[in-house]
Amino acid sequence: MRSLLPPQIAQLAAGDGPRVLLPLAACVALAIWLLAGAPAIEVTLPGGGLVLALDGLSGFYLLLVLLERAAGPPERRGRLAGAVLMLLAGDGITLLAGVALMGGPRRTQALPALLLLGALALLGGGSFEAMRLAEAASDTGLMALVTGAALLLGGQAAPYLVLRLLLDVANPMPGWAGGAVILAGAGMALAAAAAASRARHLPRLLAAISRSLAGFAVGGAGLTLAGTLNDVAAPAAAGLAVTFLAGIMAAGVLPMWRIVAATSGRAAMSANGGVLRMLPVGGLAAVIAALTLALVPPGAGFMLLWQGFAGLQALPDGPLLAAIATVSLAVTAALLAQAALRLLATGLRGGEAPPVTEGRWARIRFAVFGLLAVLAGLFPAVIFALGAPAAILLAGPVHPAGAAGYVPWQVAALIALMAALAALLLRRHGVEGHRGILAPSAPMATPAAPAALLPRRLRAALRRIVGLRRRLPHRPTARPAGAAIGLALLLLVLGLIGQALP
C-alpha cells in the first residue's frame, strides 16, 4: 500500500514533545490574553510602513491556528507562517503576503491572493485604519471577491477574512450582503459534506469534512453580518457561536483523525479497517472526535447545529433565504453524520488492521485533545468567553451565549444516568459468554502483596456501603453501571459549580 504522506509526517505522527508542547503553551498564553479582554497590540515596522497588529479577532484565530498545529500532523512548510502573517497583518500588503504564502506553489492556489488583491484595491489599500475611513468602491464586487477568496482558501482563513474585511474594515455593507455570504457558506458546507459522505479515501474524506466546517464558519460569519447590518442581536450572536464552534472543531477535533490517517499511512478507507482498535487512547479520542463531527448531542457539533437553526429562525429578512439555508443545514447535518458513521465503521471494524502503534507523545496528545473535545461540548461557554473580545470588536455588545433550549452538561448527565439505570436494571439478566476485547484476561487467583490488598479491601467496603456488590466473581456490567453513575454525578457537580460561578 502506497503511503500518501511524506515519510517525515508518518514519523512525527508517532509523537514528538516540543512540536506539541510549544504551540500548546502559546495557546495557553493567548487564551489568558483573550480572557483578560485582549488589549490591542500594534507595531508599525520602520521604513516600509507595514503594520502588525493583534486584536480580539486575530487573537482568537491565532489561537485556533496554533491549536491545530498542536493537535495535528504538520502541514506543508510555509503554511503556518503564512497563516500567522495573515492574522498578524494590520495592513493590506501584509495580509496579502500572508495569504500568498499560505497558498503554495501550484498555480490554482494563487487565485485567492489575486481575488484578495482586487478586494483590497476596492477597499482603498493601506492600513486597516485607513480602509475603515475610506469608502469601498463597489459593495457587490467587494463581497464577491472576499467570499470567493475565503471559500477557495478554506480552513481558519475563510471566516477570518470574511469577518475582518466585510464586517470590521469595510464601511457598512448593504443589508443583503449577509444573506449572500450565508448562502455561499451553506452551499460550500453542503457540497463538501456530500463529498465526505461518499469519499473512498481517508485523507479526502477528512479534507471534505474540513471544507464543510469552513463552510459552516463562513455561513456563521454571514449570519453575524446579516444580524449586525440589520441591527438584530439574536442572529449576530448565534452566527458568532457557529463560527467559533466550527473553528474549534476544525482546529481541535478533526486533527485527531488526521493523526490517525498519518499514523496508518494508508489512504484507502478499506485499507484502514480496524485502525482504531490498534490505538488504545487514540481510538477512544477518535471515537469522541467522530461523534462530535456527527453533530449529535452532547458534543460541540450539536451546539453548532442548534445555534445555526436558532440564528436562521431569528433572521430578519428574506424568509426564502432562511428556508433554503435551513434545509441545507439539516441535509448537511445528515450527510456529516453519515461521513462520521463511515469513519467509525471503518475504524472499529474487525479484520486485519494496519500495523500501528501509539507512541508516548501521541498518547498524551490524543488524551489532551480528546478531553478538550469533551469539555468543548459540555461547556461551550468557555469557547464563547475566548471569542468575546472578537464579538465586542465586530458586533458591539452582542455575545454568543449558550442555547436557551439545550443545556449540554444536563443532557450528558441524563444520558449517563439512563445508561446507569439500564445497566443496573438489566445486569442480573443474561449470562456473559463473550470473548471480546473486554474479556477477562487476569488469572483467577493471584497472590497479592499486602500493600495491594488495601485498596481492594477499601473497594470491597465501599461496594458494600453503596450496595453495588457483585454477586458472581465475574460481572462485567457492574463496572459500566458504576462508571456511568460516577460520570453522571461528576457532571452534575461540575455543572452546578459552573452555574454557581458568575
Place this chain on the structure above:
Amino acid sequence: MTLLLTWGAAILHVLLMVPAALLAEGLAATLRARLRGTRGPGLLMPFRALAAALARQILRGPDASLVTVIGPASVLAATMAAACLVPSFTRDSALSGAGDLLTVAGLLTFARLLALLLDGAAEDGGALLAEPAILLALFSHALPAAAATPIALAALAIAGIALSAGPPVAGAVSGRDLAMLMLAAALRRLVFLSLIADLLRPPLPPGPDDWPLGFAIWLGTVLAITALSALAEAVLPARLPARRREALAAGLLLAVLATLVGLAEAAS
C-alpha cells in the same frame, strides 16, 4: 415544593415512558394483525419478547469490539434520554429544561448512528435522512402559518413509519443486548408518536391539578396516532429496506415543502 413537584413529574414521566412504549408497540402489532385479518400476538407480546430475550445468553464473536459491548446500552441510553425530554402529560417536568425538540431529534440521531454502527450498515445513508425530516417538520411548525402544519405532520408520520419498520437490528445480537435494542426501538417509536401528538394537541395545562387531564390528553393522542399509523402501515405494501429509504426521502421532501410553504405564508 416546586422542586419536589417538578422532579416528581420527571420521575413519573420516566416511569411511564417504558411501559407505554411497549404497550404502544403491542397495540400497533395487534391492530396491524387485525386489519390484515389475523388474530395478532396480543397487547403484552412486547413484554414477553423482552423477558424472553433477557433470559437468553449473550453470544459475541471473537472480533467483538468495544462498540459491540457497550453499543446496545448506549443506544438505549440515548433513546431513553430523548424519551425523557419529550413532553408527555405535563410541561412541569424538571428534565424538560435540559433540551428542546431539536435536542430530541439530535439524541435520536445519536442512537440511530450507534444502531447503524452495530448493524454494520454504515453505507445505508438513507437511514439517517429521517432526522433532517424531523428537524424541518419541527422548524416549519414553529413558523406562524397554518398550512405548513399538515405537511409537516405528514413528513413526521412517514419518517416515523419508515424508522419503526423492520427488526431493530439484523446482526447477530442476542440476550440482554437484543432486549436493550428492542426496548430502544419501542421507545423511539413512542418518541415519534409523542412528537406528532405535541404538534397536534393544544398546549398542555400547567400545574399538578391538571396532571390527570394532561395524562388523558397524552394517552388519547398517542393511542389515536398509534391506531392511525397501524392503519397506514397495513395499507402500505410490504416494508422492504429499499422502500424504507424511499419513504424517508418522501418525508424529507414533504418537510422541505412544509418549510417553504410556511415561510411563504409567514412572509405574505
